[in-house]
Amino acid sequence: MSPFVEENLHSLLSIHDPRLYFSKITQLAQAIGFEYCAYGARMPFPLSAPRTEMVNNYPAAWQQCYSEHQYITQDPTVAHGSRSMVPLVWSDELFADARELWEDARSYGLRNGWAQGCRDGNGVVGMMTVARSGEPITAVELGEKEPLLAYLTQVTHVGMSRFFLEHSSYGQEVKLTPRETEILRWTAEGKTSAEIGDILNIAERTVNFHVNSTLAKLNAANKTSAVVQAALRGLL
DNA sequence: CATGATCGGTTCTCACGACA
DNA sequence: TGTCGTGAGAACCGATCATG
Numbered sequence: 001m002s003p004f005v006e007e008n009l010h011s012l013l014s015i016h017d018p019r020l021y022f023s024k025i026t027q028l029a030q031a032i033g034f035e036y037c038a039y040g041a042r043m044p045f046p047l048s049a050p051r052t053e054m055v056n057n058y059p060a061a062w063q064q065c066y067s068e069h070q071y072i073t074q075d076p077t078v079a080h081g082s083r084s085m086v087p088l089v090w091s092d093e094l095f096a097d098a099r100e101l102w103e104d105a106r107s108y109g110l111r112n113g114w115a116q117g118c119r120d121g122n123g124v125v126g127m128m129t130v131a132r133s134g135e136p137i138t139a140v141e142l143g144e145k146e147p148l149l150a151y152l153t154q155v156t157h158v159g160m161s162r163f164f165l166e167h168s169s170y171g172q173e174v175k176l177t178p179r180e181t182e183i184l185r186w187t188a189e190g191k192t193s194a195e196i197g198d199i200l201n202i203a204e205r206t207v208n209f210h211v212n213s214t215l216a217k218l219n220a221a222n223k224t225s226a227v228v229q230a231a232l233r234g235l236l
Numbered sequence: 237c238a239t240g241a242t243c244g245g246t247t248c249t250c251a252c253g254a255c256a
Numbered sequence: 257t258g259t260c261g262t263g264a265g266a267a268c269c270g271a272t273c274a275t276g
Contacts, residue, residue, distance in 0.1 A: 180240095194264095202242070204243095206241070206243060208267075209242075209243080210240095210242095211266085211267090212266095213240090215267090223265095
């Protein structure tokens with residue numbers, strides 16, 4: 001672990017205020033040459049309309065512009081970050097289908113940037129972006145700083161998603177009994193209650209009882225929802 | 237006493253096939 | 257194409273028993 005990482009890891013994890021936490025992240029980003037940084041997270045629930053949270057230190061005018069134009073729906077870095085963990089450097093080619101967004105960003109001083117997606121066992125998908133108005137990011141610089149940027153992404157994701165989850169019902173810990181977990185696993189495999197009863201050598205009613213118990217714990221409307229939620233929470 | 241496991245009866249929902 | 261009947265599966269309510 002580099003001195004950079006070692007010096008900041010413990011101090012970051014002890015911070016319990018989201019604003020202060022992100023402020024520290026921006027300081028770290030600036031220390032490695034990026035004046036701007038942004039972090040966005042998409043919560044796994046509700047599946048029909050996943051909640052998105054964003055924090056950044058971009059110019060206020062650019063934040064307003066981005067929001068007004070709903071650029072998030074066409075931002076190629078967001079699309080990339082939601083499906084890939086591969087680092088991405090901003091380029092003309094990247095924004096070929098979002099020229100207006102690209103030109104607006106540059107006009108607000110966001111000229112060179114680097115983004116990386118990340119995800120965790122809770123099903124939260126995050127994306128970290130660092131950017132600057134100055135010189136382009138060279139291959140040499142990227143090679144030198146990539147480990148630090150990857151670390152910064154992970155630390156930001158762990159810390160900030162924790163704050164986001166604190167204020168949602170999804171963030172509340174759910175504990176399933178071993179029997180409940182076992183039955184949900186078979187349910188996820190498409191087995192009916194009767195089939196699971198045969199497999200586990202218990203009555204179908206008993207299987208249903210445990211399924212109902214998981215519905216209550218997961219606040220799920222039905223068995224299908226319970227299985228999906230349990231899977232996304234990493235309980236299976 | 238709290239928790240987990242087991243079981244029974246009943247009702248509801250929904251997919252599917254038959255039929256006009 | 258729309259309606260209706262049927263059956264499988266799901267959901268709900270209740271209870272007892274074992275264990276730490």
